[in-house]
Amino acid sequence: MIEIIFNKSENRSIAYDNNIEIGECVFVETKDCWNIVHTEVDKLYQGQGIALKLVQNIIQNAKKFDKRIIAECSYARKVLEQKKSI
DSSP, rough: OOOEEEEEGTTEEEEEEEEEEEEEEEEEEEESSSEEEEEEEGGGTTTSSHHHHHHHHHHHHHTTTTTEEEESSSHHHHHHHHHHHO
């Protein structure tokens, strides 16, 4: 089973399959903003919605820490734009 873990000290959310890291979403923190700079999922696990879950995990935690979200990462930017249009 795929598990998504938020690691604030490493500024990323991580996807695990039985303790094996299979993906990550990395952000850079400034005062009031988290900038998602990279999202990647192992080739064997692509197409399962894991990247979306990683980005959503960062968004959920940004709300908890009262941070704005922006994205240099093209995938995360698309997710954020879709979220705004809903």
